[in-house]
Amino acid sequence: MKILICLGNVPDTTTKIKLVDGKPDLTNAQWVINPWDELALTRAMQLLEDSNNSVAKVDVATVGKISSEPTIRKALAIGADEAFRIDAEPTDAYFTAAQLAQVASNYDIIITGIENADYNGSSVGAMLAELLGFASVSAVSALNIEGSVVKLNREIDGGKEMLTVDTPVVLTVQKGIAIDPRIPAMRGIMMAKKKPLNVLAPVEAENLTEIIAFEMPAPKGSCKMVDPANVSQLVDLLRNEAKVI
Amino acid sequence: MNFELTEEQIMIRDAAREYAQREAIKDVLERDAKAEFPTHHVKALGELGFLGMMADPKYGGGGMDTVSYVLAIEEISKVDASLSVIMSVNNSLVVWGLEKFGTEAQKDKFLPPLCDGRQIGAFLLSEPEAGSDATHQHTTAEDKGDYYLLNGTKNWITNAHSASIYLVVAQTHPDLKHKGINAFIVDRNSPGISLGPHEDKMGMRSSDTHSVMFTDVKVPKENRIGEDGFGFSFAMKVLEGGRIGIASQALGLASGAYERALAYSKERKAFGTEIANHQAIAFKLADMAVKIENARNLCLKAAWLKDQHKPFGLYSAMAKQYAADIAMEVTTEAVQIHGGYGYVKEYHVERLMREAKLTQIYEGTSEVQKIVISRTILK
Structure with missing residues (x-):
């Protein structure tokens, strides 16, 4: 059984975003593996190391320019066997899914994080499944493989749903799939540069969405302190200024 | 470059x-x-x-x-x-x-x-009466034919309790002074080894430090490192490289404290603005940043020289002395920037300050580094 993890290359989640000329300015951002994808990779590595299943290979794929290579190299250092980089900017979900489809068709389980930490589109996984004609399961919080039986948990309102699926399948995974992302070991870092990192040309695909504008959230209003003895002032402010009563 | x-x-x-x-x-x-x-x-x-x-x-x-x-x-x-x-x-x-x-x-x-x-592992060189002056080893390693017999006491041994392997420096030929010293690989569980109490230290409190006593400890001949009498050179060469580690540790203490002070100065307000906007604080941060960058460059240069198989002893001594001294200065200023919060444990910087002090003392005090540096430049 072969697993493919689709990796997003995203700004570190602590990056302070500024808009310059109406677009997010990411020039000083640190780029990292999308956190959900990193957890997916961690789970896949655990499965690869466990001899009670048929997982034999874990590969990674990303859509990005050469600047995304340090992130994909980290995935190889963590333990992925082989990497694919489709040499294009991931401009929208459909375009990205179409690029990933060229490598994903050979795998039994394809995993994407539930969303990318940058634009939070949450669409690539489902689109990829549709393009490949594979089954798709969303919001997976646990993945176990016994022999070649794939068992999943999904978070649903007020509880969990347990299911088994046939392969090939595309999973979008969320928190719970693994606890902490794995830190690459020295040996892995050393081996990463010898592992294959295949660069593929992008296929023709259109963008189905267009970003019209970005807007920053309104800054938090300042806090007005009211003397506890002055309840009428509080009521007045709530009624006439905040207009909530 | x-x-x-x-x-x-x-x-x-x-x-x-x-x-x-x-x-x-x-x-x-x-x-x-x-x-x-x-x-x-x-x-x-x-x-x-x-x-x-x-x-x-x-x-x-x-x-x-x-x-x-x-x-x-x-x-x-x-x-x-x-x-x-x-x-x-x-x-x-x-x-x-x-x-x-x-x-x-x-x-x-x-x-x-x-x-x-x-x-x-642990490295056992210092003695109650031989710290900076490592030539005067009182621990003896008597040559008994097919083994050595170790007797004596070593002080301030990092990892003493947790280590399985000791590298021990001891005197075999007292008449030859430092040229009679040997270094040995010693199994920590050998009969005749006992430990003093856990030292209750000011900082680095999570590392275990003890004195180690040797009483008729047999060490197989094949556990001697290098030729007979190589021990002092061994210790000095090893410490030359070890200084890069402690210099980098001092650097990390400084940069860790600085990063905390920098973040705090952008959050904490006084006189209507974040304290980073007061020149008294901003200039402190500028001084800290310059010192850290200097220390980092010295550490990396010493490391680079070692990687190039070039002589690095002068630079590892410079890196150790400078980084340790600025670690003390920078961590102290980080506490100052935090004010009262800096003096409580929750904010970490007081601990970094306590720990920085040791970097000026162990693996060669700042004064010993200056001996190494001055002797090299005056050669």
Whole structure:
């Protein structure tokens, strides 16, 4: 059984975003593996190391320019066997899914994080499944493989749903799939540069969405302190200024 | 001249940072309070390859360069200098000393478990009456034909309790003075070894420090390192490299305290604005940043020289002296910037200040570094 993890290359989640000329300015951002994808990779590595299943290979794929290579190299250092980089900017979900489809068709389980930490589109996984004609399961919080039986948990309102699926399948995974992302070991870092990192040309695909504008959230209003003895002032402010009563 | 780090060096730095900021931080305050050895962290760092980073992969090492080592020690030290001193002693004194000067049989036998964290090592040079002046070794190693007999006391031994392997320096031929000194690989469980009480230290409280007593301890002949009388040279050469580790630790203490002070100064308000907007604080931060950058450059230069197989002793001494001294200054200023909060343990900077003090003392005091530096430049 072969697993493919689709990796997003995203700004570190602590990056302070500024808009310059109406677009997010990411020039000083640190780029990292999308956190959900990193957890997916961690789970896949655990499965690869466990001899009670048929997982034999874990590969990674990303859509990005050469600047995304340090992130994909980290995935190889963590333990992925082989990497694919489709040499294009991931401009929208459909375009990205179409690029990933060229490598994903050979795998039994394809995993994407539930969303990318940058634009939070949450669409690539489902689109990829549709393009490949594979089954798709969303919001997976646990993945176990016994022999070649794939068992999943999904978070649903007020509880969990347990299911088994046939392969090939595309999973979008969320928190719970693994606890902490794995830190690459020295040996892995050393081996990463010898592992294959295949660069593929992008296929023709259109963008189905267009970003019209970005807007920053309104800054938090300042806090007005009211003397506890002055309840009428509080009521007045709530009624006439905040207009909530 | 190239100041760019390689992709691997960046990955190692980031891996160390991730471990420190995510794992070591969790119990660092508690371990400091209880003076508790970080057993689980040592095991994890061993599994990640941080305990034998520079050793040849054929002995289970990481095969990394000294520049990567500086980067990793700085990151761990920003959070936990007790953990980084365990790393430093194991990597640059024990593993490096054995790999550089041990026989093939010694390396095959002792290095693999020291590199992957199954065992850690300790380096036993200081004595109650021989600290900075290491030529006057009172511990004796009497040649008994097919073994040596060790007697004496060693002081201030990092990892004394937790280590499985000791590298011990002792006098075999007192008439030859320092040329009669030998170094030995000693099994910590050998009969005749006993430990003094756990030292109740000001800082680095999570690393275990004891005195070690040897009473008629038999050491097999094949455990001597190098030729008869090589021990003093061995110790000096090993310490030359060890200084890079402690210099990087001092650097990490300084940069860890600075990063905390910088963040705090942008949050804490006084007189209607963040305190970073007051020149008194902004200038302190500027001074700290310059000192840290200087210390980092010295550490990396010493490491680079070592990686190029060029003489590095002058630079490792400069790096150790400068980084240790500025670590004391920068951590003290970080406490000052935090005001009252800096004086309570929750904010970490007081601990970093306590720990910085030791970097001016161990593995050669700042004064000893100045002896090394002045003797070299006056040659």
